[in-house]
Amino acid sequence: MAISDRGGRRRVPGRGDVLVTPADPSMPRQVAVPMGAPARLFLYAAGAVISLIGPSLLVAAFVADLTTGERWPLAGGGVLAILIGVPCTALMWRHMRRAHRDSLRLAAAGVDAVAEIIMFSPAAIGDEDGVELVLWVSGPGFAFEALSLCREHPSLVAGARLNAIVDPSDHLFAIVG
Incomplete structure (x- = not known):
């Protein structure tokens, strides 16, 4: 599902450095895109x-x-x-x-997983239009529902499957290309 940008790097459609921090600390948390x-x-x-x-x-x-x-x-x-x-x-x-x-931590303890888009709805990300995705993230020995905010992209539709990395201990996850 990743596509290449002009520099030949792989990126995930719609992913930016938007971080969704749930109000309840027991809920899954998405990793912000780290900077170099x-x-x-x-x-x-x-x-x-x-x-x-x-x-x-x-x-x-x-x-x-x-x-x-x-x-x-x-x-x-x-x-x-x-x-x-x-x-x-x-x-x-x-x-x-x-x-x-x-x-x-994800690089050290992360497990490959699949994040399937269950539902999406329009959402504002600052001044940009984006979407709020409801994801069903599953992998070996775990499955959970999570939210993700990202920029709009035509490939982000209900039923689409994205690659993810998850720390099974606390459901910290990242969508990867």
């Missing part, structure tokens, strides 16, 4: 820069020769940058580490 090392390094560096903007503004506000009317807006901007930038960076780093850890 250069992309992770870039995002770690970008997060560090974003996190340092707030403290830099605070230092500039109180070290520079500014009037009171200029100092407090700069300090307020620094505090605001800290309150927004640091948590966003921490969440981004946590997401990247989790995706990388999950993909390593």
Whole structure:
């Protein structure tokens, strides 16, 4: 079911880096598509820069020769940058580490499986149109139902069978090409 893109790499139709995290932790969870090392390094560096903007503004506000009317807006901007930038960076780093850890775990303990599309319905993925797939994932010794969000693709129809890798211990899964 995988098709090749222009670079000759195999990809699964409709798959993107959309992660479905169920509200109930006992439900199956789909692995986010991990990024390569250069992309992770870039995002770690970008997060560090974003996190340092707030403290830099605070230092500039109180070290520079500014009037009171200029100092407090700069300090307020620094505090605001800290309150927004640091948590966003921490969440981004946590997401990247989790995706990388999950993909390593699937590589080590994953079992080949088949994910059959039982039902699909239109869904919004950010600003894009996509589909929410209800999958029946089965393999040697396990079978479970799971949800997956992905971009629309003509091959994603009810009854289509996709290749998957599953960690049978907790039903962590990934759709693969």
